[in-house]
Amino acid sequence: MFNKDEMIKIFDELLIQSKKYYDDFNEADGKIGDGDLGITIQNGFQEIVNNKDNFTDDLGYNFMLCSQAFVKKSGSSFGTIVAFCLMNISKILKGKKFLKHEDIIEIFEICLKTIKERGKTNLGDKTILDTLDLILNEIKETKNEIKYSQIFKTSTKEALEKFKGKKILIGRARMFEDKTKDFDDPGMFALSKLVESF
Amino acid sequence: MFNKDEMIKIFDELLIQSKKYYDDFNEADGKIGDGDLGITIQNGFQEIVNNKDNFTDDLGYNFMLCSQAFVKKSGSSFGTIVAFCLMNISKILKGKKFLKHEDIIEIFEICLKTIKERGKTNLGDKTILDTLDLILNEIKETKNEIKYSQIFKTSTKEALEKFKGKKILIGRARMFEDKTKDFDDPGMFALSKLVESF
Amino acid sequence: MKKIINEPSNFVRESIQGLVVSHPDIYSFAEDNENVITRATKASNKVGIVTGGGSGHLPVFTGYIGEGMLDACAIGSVFASPSVNQIASAIRNGDNGNGVLCIMGNYGGDVMNFEMACEIVAEEGIKTKKLIIADDIASASYEDRLKRRGIAGMIYIFKIAGSLAESGKSIDEVFDLTSLANENIRTLGVALSPCILPEAGKPTFEITEDEIEIGMGIHGEPGIKREKLRKADPLVDDLCVRLLKDIKLQPEEKVSIMINSLGSTPLEELYIISKRVNENLSKLKIKIIKSHVGRYATSMEMAGMSITILKLTEDLEKNLLSNSKCPFWTN
Amino acid sequence: MKKIINEPSNFVRESIQGLVVSHPDIYSFAEDNENVITRATKASNKVGIVTGGGSGHLPVFTGYIGEGMLDACAIGSVFASPSVNQIASAIRNGDNGNGVLCIMGNYGGDVMNFEMACEIVAEEGIKTKKLIIADDIASASYEDRLKRRGIAGMIYIFKIAGSLAESGKSIDEVFDLTSLANENIRTLGVALSPCILPEAGKPTFEITEDEIEIGMGIHGEPGIKREKLRKADPLVDDLCVRLLKDIKLQPEEKVSIMINSLGSTPLEELYIISKRVNENLSKLKIKIIKSHVGRYATSMEMAGMSITILKLTEDLEKNLLSNSKCPFWTN
Numbered sequence A, B: 001m002f003n004k005d006e007m008i009k010i011f012d013e014l015l016i017q018s019k020k021y022y023d024d025f026n027e028a029d030g031k032i033g034d035g036d037l038g039i040t041i042q043n044g045f046q047e048i049v050n051n052k053d054n055f056t057d058d059l060g061y062n063f064m065l066c067s068q069a070f071v072k073k074s075g076s077s078f079g080t081i082v083a084f085c086l087m088n089i090s091k092i093l094k095g096k097k098f099l100k101h102e103d104i105i106e107i108f109e110i111c112l113k114t115i116k117e118r119g120k121t122n123l124g125d126k127t128i129l130d131t132l133d134l135i136l137n138e139i140k141e142t143k144n145e146i147k148y149s150q151i152f153k154t155s156t157k158e159a160l161e162k163f164k165g166k167k168i169l170i171g172r173a174r175m176f177e178d179k180t181k182d183f184d185d186p187g188m189f190a191l192s193k194l195v196e197s198f
Numbered sequence C, D: 001m002k003k004i005i006n007e008p009s010n011f012v013r014e015s016i017q018g019l020v021v022s023h024p025d026i027y028s029f030a031e032d033n034e035n036v037i038t039r040a041t042k043a044s045n046k047v048g049i050v051t052g053g054g055s056g057h058l059p060v061f062t063g064y065i066g067e068g069m070l071d072a073c074a075i076g077s078v079f080a081s082p083s084v085n086q087i088a089s090a091i092r093n094g095d096n097g098n099g100v101l102c103i104m105g106n107y108g109g110d111v112m113n114f115e116m117a118c119e120i121v122a123e124e125g126i127k128t129k130k131l132i133i134a135d136d137i138a139s140a141s142y143e144d145r146l147k148r149r150g151i152a153g154m155i156y157i158f159k160i161a162g163s164l165a166e167s168g169k170s171i172d173e174v175f176d177l178t179s180l181a182n183e184n185i186r187t188l189g190v191a192l193s194p195c196i197l198p199e200a201g202k203p204t205f206e207i208t209e210d211e212i213e214i215g216m217g218i219h220g221e222p223g224i225k226r227e228k229l230r231k232a233d234p235l236v237d238d239l240c241v242r243l244l245k246d247i248k249l250q251p252e253e254k255v256s257i258m259i260n261s262l263g264s265t266p267l268e269e270l271y272i273i274s275k276r277v278n279e280n281l282s283k284l285k286i287k288i289i290k291s292h293v294g295r296y297a298t299s300m301e302m303a304g305m306s307i308t309i310l311k312l313t314e315d316l317e318k319n320l321l322s323n324s325k326c327p328f329w330t331n
Ligand SMILES: Nc1ncnc2c1ncn2[C@@H]1O[C@H](COP(=O)(O)OP(=O)(O)O)[C@@H](O)[C@H]1O
Pocket: A029, A033, A034, A035, A036, A037, A040, A076, A077, A078, A079, A081, A115, A118, A119, A120, A121, A126, A127, A128, A129, A170, A171, A172, A185, A186, A187, A188, C107, C108, C109
């Protein structure tokens, strides 16, 4: 059950993963961009973890703290998008102490909406939007007992596979369209590594 | 007998020596100064040698060309002093086709005078002035048949020995008096090497 | 890492404090946000000109605050966008009651954050317009030029927008002529060495001792091609050909050029470059009205340079040459 | 050697040509000597202000020609003195019939060549006075201060001499007040990396990745001590203590400071340094009237910086703040 304690555990995990893959994320980003994705992700999660003592039972409040952490410490595109998402998540979870299946679906839906709106992103642009979309579909389609962590792991990998050989059409990489066919989108790559330990 | 051809031979030799000791001169200068003495000396001699086809039988004229070469290509203190000396030598040798013993004495005397005047240098400051002074004395005192090249070699070394442990009081080194006790004056050092092949 | 700094985490803060304390007649901290700098003396009535962006590019962005230039600036971490809150504060501080023109480089975080900040201040009644600078021809084709990165050309935009605003133009007028300037600017650069981010402590990218990268971005983003270091003239000729193909100048047209060092490339080299640019343009009978040679948009101590061409109209020329008061701009 | 240059032997010539062609309203080649730069528009009547020195230090020396600054400058090879002929030409070009103040750094070749050039032009009826700049406290003790090297402090001298001359003062008046300025200036610097001479193609000196040398000269001459790289604040405190001991300021005294990059040290770091200098002087109740932060006297791409303090009198302040027109000086 996803509550305050579970939330803290997950961000602790994410911080560990972001440290582990710090150089890989930077390197993946460096191939087509400015090479700061590892910094961006680690700084954001570090600041969240630094503030975990302020978490309350109200998950909405906690997500607001998370959003502020990303705003404060993580100014690159990825951090900005994540911050927007976390803020909008915090709005829909206001007052909630734990998450139900529908909440999780709503979280992904609000993330998709936020990224499309704020990032001017379309499905198929080869960004984290496509990964999140795949996860959401998987969650929705699963009929038996749901193993979220399993879905996260397989869908993030599947998304990477699906876009191999396709151009990245947004973010810094958009400027180097043809070149980008040969590379994974760094954000999508990062998501696939971050969920590994779930 | 020192005439045009001999003069060319000597500058050819000096250029060879200055190339051979290029790094050593720079290094000696770098310990207490800006490390350009090798550049200064080589550039000057190179430019003289480049112009040797313009030499005439008139040694005074030739020394004027030499002075201009140093003016053009060799702007550090050493080069400036040498240029002043060469210019004043050219004045006293005007019209002469070869040098006699008295001319050689006069050359050194005019150099000493020039350096004292232009460089505001005193004997004992541990500079090339002291080396030249020693050479001049040696030349004057020698009663038997004179071997200039022998005198150049021994006197330039003797000068170095004589000033070991003494402070350099002029040139860039003047600013680091105490430190300079442990080093040869780079100009004096250079003279001792340049005459090696005579 | 050979930098004269204190704690890397204080790098941005301390350098901005230094900027303000060194030029108290020009810059001032905003009262409501410690990452926002405003003019020391607030303007009145004129359209506000506001920008914001990552640190590590001084004089960009903050340095260009001053009379006839910017009103306020939001300051991000090194190479990272300022936040929505910071930008909103900069807009509020830069507003003099006549609307604010927001100028930003074409980088994801900056564009998204400015957009959101504009929405927020709109609810408070502040009218804004946004201008996205996209001058770097290495970063997208002519057809896709709206996607291009913003680099040194932005200084021309600051200057022209600032001059227009100072002369009492309305926000729409300021926006329109500045937009024209934006379309008339092309930049292309070359990087020779990386810089070191204070917090990361290691170089932003790797490049060998005899390589250069044409079109590399100011954060080390890829360029057009990596090649062996060449002599200045053929290198400049190559860059000029690409620039001129993109900007399509006619004989007798007037331009201003900017030869910008990314940091450690010295003035001597910039002038060797400027000489060659001049020769190339003269051959085509293009008239250089004004050359700017120096460090205008940097990546700390990165080695490299960029060449910017601004095609002038009569209006643009007038506003480019107008008076302004800023430590990093000589009129 | 990662430089954007053509033939190393053309380095000086091309960079100066670039300077002139980039700023034709400010600089011009002398007609009688290709290594002399003059103002684009000759002044009339005023005392001439002339300098000269080695190349590789831009904006020093040539860059500071302009209204309210220098009249003419003789240009030597990289780090080497201009010749007697060049200097004599600069003096002739700089003369407006009222005598010429010659300003030079305290380097053997420069001093000797200026002296001889002054003797030559004296025979042609040009009155000259010579001012030897000696601001670097690392290079000799207080007692021996006339032996000191001239470094960044010379820009203050250019500015003040230039302002005095422009205001119509006689050569003796210009000389006297500028001499006072010269006595009121102290500089101390630190070098972090060498630069590369174009012709030599290798670094001017060697220093390890974690070392700095306090007081190293702008040509790589030895300083006071070599030590481990420290944080900015303790380093600046150390330099300030030495400077203040030498210049002996009283509370309430007014100064101007200059935080100068030797080349690649970026503005961000200079402002971190400026902040600390400011704090140190404020503690002693010393008033900073004006801060200059940037690249004023460089050694091409050398890393490092110097701190200069100019103690102001009422006259000096007035002349420091007066108007001038030069691409490397903002009033
Ligand atoms: N507009 C966008 N929409 C969706 N995802 C985006 C967008 N911009 C960036 N991203 C994601 O963020 C990743 C890059 O993040 P980051 O390195 O922080 O960006 P940058 O440094 O270019 O500002 C991309 O790989 C992509 O997955």
